[in-house]
Amino acid sequence: MSVIDEILEANEIYSRTHELRRLTPRPARKLAILTCMDTRLSIRTLGLMTGDAHIIRNAGGIVTDDSLRSLLVSHYLLDTEEIMVINHTDCGLMHTSEQELRTRIQNRTGTAAIAPAFFFAFQNIEENVRHQLQKLHTHPWIPKEVLVRGFVYDVSSGRLREIK
Ligand SMILES: [Zn+2]
Numbered sequence: 001m002s003v004i005d006e007i008l009e010a011n012e013i014y015s016r017t018h019e020l021r022r023l024t025p026r027p028a029r030k031l032a033i034l035t036c037m038d039t040r041l042s043i044r045t046l047g048l049m050t051g052d053a054h055i056i057r058n059a060g061g062i063v064t065d066d067s068l069r070s071l072l073v074s075h076y077l078l079d080t081e082e083i084m085v086i087n088h089t090d091c092g093l094m095h096t097s098e099q100e101l102r103t104r105i106q107n108r109t110g111t112a113a114i115a116p117a118f119f120f121a122f123q124n125i126e127e128n129v130r131h132q133l134q135k136l137h138t139h140p141w142i143p144k145e146v147l148v149r150g151f152v153y154d155v156s157s158g159r160l161r162e163i164k
Contacts, residue, residue: 023051025078032074034132035086036061040155054080060093060128061086062120063135072141081146085132086160088153093121125152129163 031053035041043050056070063071063085074080096104098121106112122128129150136148150163 020050027051027053027074027078027080029053030079030081031084032056032071032080032082033084033086034061034063034067034071035084035153036088036091038088038091038155041086041088041153045153045158046160054078060091060120060122061088061132063132064120068135068139071136075142075146083136083142083146083148085129085136085148085150086153087125087129087132087151088155089125090155091122091125093119094123094125097121126163133163 029048029052033046033053034056037057037059043052043055054070054074056067056074058064058067071083075083096119098119101119101121129152133148133150136142142148151160152163153160
């Protein structure tokens with residue numbers, strides 16, 4: 001049985017009660033979070049409940065064209081008023097470089113590819129968070145009244161540290 005089959009079984013059990021039926025598409029706490037897909041970060045580590053916030057995730061927690069698209073939909077269509085950007089220690093993207101990752105995949109597949117153009121590998125985590133904040137602070141469609149703050153989540157201590 002694959003993991004997906006296990007999920008289907010679990011969902012069958014969940015659907016018998018469907019406790020989250022009453023949630024609306026609008027995040028109850030008017031919050032959008034952009035973070036990494038890392039398994040160690042979850043709503044639980046942030047004290048959130050399902051329905052509280054939009055969680056937009058990609059490798060690294062990077063402001064890309066697509067995560068920006070989601071943040072704009074979150075604010076303009078679904079009324080979120082605060083944005084939290086969270087990167088984390090021990091991120092897979094810190095243990096590689098753009099070129100190394102590209103070469104690794106090309107060696108495995110035996111072919112080059114035009115997309116993705118960037119993997120957004122990085123070395124300095126504080127710098128990386130500041131870079132994401134800068135992209136949001138300077139974007140003409142992110143209004144000044146939307147609060148944008150950046151953090152590093154330490155996977156060893158479980159603590160968030162704000163980056164200014
Ligand atoms: Zn990560």
